[in-house]
Amino acid sequence: MADDEEEGGFGGLYEDGHWVWDESTKALLFVSDLPPQLIETIQVPTKAPTGTVEFRDDVDLIEQIRFRRRYQRKLKPGQAEIITVQDIKDIALYTAPVNILSPMLINMLHLPTTERFIRALVLYCQYYLQIADEMANRIIELETKVRTPQCEIVENEYSNNLSDLRLLVAKEYSTMLIGGGDTKKFHHMGPQKKRRSLSDKDARLFETLLRVCVQIVWLALGRRSFNQIELEMNRLFKSEIFNSVEHMLRTGYVSKMAAEERAVLLGYCVRHDKKLNTRSPLMNDVFCHRDIDYRMMGLGVIKCTQVTPRLLYMMHAVAGSEENLTKLGVVLGIIGMSRTAFDTMLRPLPTGTDTGKSKASMSSTSYSSKSSTTSSMRKSQLATRKLYPDIALPRKESRIMDFPPSFPDEPEDIRPCSETQRRRWQNRLMRLLHPQGHPR
Structure with a gap:
């Protein structure tokens, strides 16, 4: 027994350690003679500061070539030479900093749902800037004129139009949130919605x-x-409390609005709830108790019968063919305009007839005096001539259509995104991230 104890008993030696008696705990402890094993730490990638990310807008001639x-999107035989949403996405991806790009982001930008979402945002922001100009003029005129009941009628129409356009954005955004349609593989709990929530991702x-x-x-x-668009879009998706751009610029643009402006533009x-119960303005418009035409929720996705001129305008703007926008009188920024009037980076070619700033652009530059030296503020100060007419949204019907016994289930013809362009941007991103393995 003595030999056994010396070789392998309590006091014996082992290949990787030995036993010792611990007086404090009155127990045997095994002490390893091996060096401590290194514990691998998982490096969580730092989030890109998206609130201060700057896109390049000074692309030189060599880079343009x-x-x-x-x-650049190559035209197919018989295709009209017009500006499309894909052309604008291409420039945004080309000028974006690499640290915010990812394969998932590129894939998501090339989904029909995301494209409808972008077009609805363009339509809303254009009309928002247009009404901001109009309300700025009306507030100035109040110094010499008296408000009449007709003012309330006109401003209520503006407010209802903005609410309906926000609803167009909200319906596509809600599809993304629930992982519906073609966005299911981007859901934070996986396509089957059974995985653990990847909230950080x-x-x-x-x-x-x-x-x-x-x-x-x-x-x-x-x-x-630029500043006005950025502030409004962050307010839409995050509410006034969590508007990170407003917290950074400290413009106080909402508090500086007149009561009439606030009622129309917002x-x-x-709703002003407690922080934990706060919903974004988009979701507030979805759950708001007002007269909403239910057919708006299916524009571009479900075929609806007996469509009114107002709904037809919205449908063409959000999901219609870009080649027909000008013919139908639908205004969506520079989308649908002739490509020959712009250079490679979609800057208008000089014509010699330039107008000054709009009042909305001027008011957006006066929002922030402390940050006037930043490049984002210089974007707002960029004076460009107006390239497109104002939006003339058809009036809402006096009577909202009641819910039918059954809803239509025939899907609309979905316009696919360019698979060729998606692959091009994925390959470019791989070359930028792994220059050794991808020859140019």
Whole structure:
């Protein structure tokens, strides 16, 4: 027994350690003679500061030639030479910083749902800037004129139009949130919605998508009023409390609005709850107790019968063919305009007839005096001539159609996104991230 104890008993030696008696705990402890094993730590990638991300807008001639040769959308035989949403997405992706790009973001930007979402955002932001101009003029006129009951009628129409256009954005955004349709594989709990929620990954994708959409809308509106677009879009998706751009710029633009402006531009569906119960203005418009035409929720996705001129206008703007926008009188920024009037980076070619700033653009530059030296503020100060007419939205029907016994289930013809362009941007991103393994 003595030999056994010396070789392998309590006091014996082992290949990787030995036993010792611990007086404090009155127990045997095994002490390892091996060096401590290194514990691998998981490096969580730092989120890109999307609120301060700057896109390049000073692309030189050599880079423009490279973009036109390698990444610009190539026209097919018989295709009209007009500006499409894909053209604007291409420029936004080409000028975006690499640290916010990801394969998932590129794939998501090339979905029909996302394209309808972008077009609805362009339509809303264009009309928002248009009404902001109009309300600025009306507030100035109040100094010398008296308000009449007709003022209330006109401003209520503006407010209802903005609420309906917000609803167009909200219906596509809600599809993304629930992982419906073609967005199911981007859901934060997986396509089957059974995995553990990847909230951090989902937050990063949402922040980068929102920042890229701000850039796309700004390009689609002729590079006008960048600050106003960015502030309004962040308010739409995050509410006034969590508007990170407003917290950074400290413009106080909502508090500086007159009561009439606030009622029109923000609508009457805004709710001021406690922070934990706060919904974004988009969701407030969805759940708002007002007369909403149920057919708006299916525009571009479900075929509806007996469509009114107002719904037809919205349908063409959100999901119609871009070649027919000008013919139908639908205004969607520079989308649908002739490509020959713009250069490679979609800047208007000089014509010698330039107009000054719009009042909305001027008011957006006066919002922030502390941050006037930043490049984002310089974007708002960029004076460009107006490239497109104002939106003339058809009036709402006096009587909202009641719910039918059954809803239509025939799907609309969905316009696919360019698979060729999606692959081009994926390959470019791989070359930028792994320059050694991808020869140019």
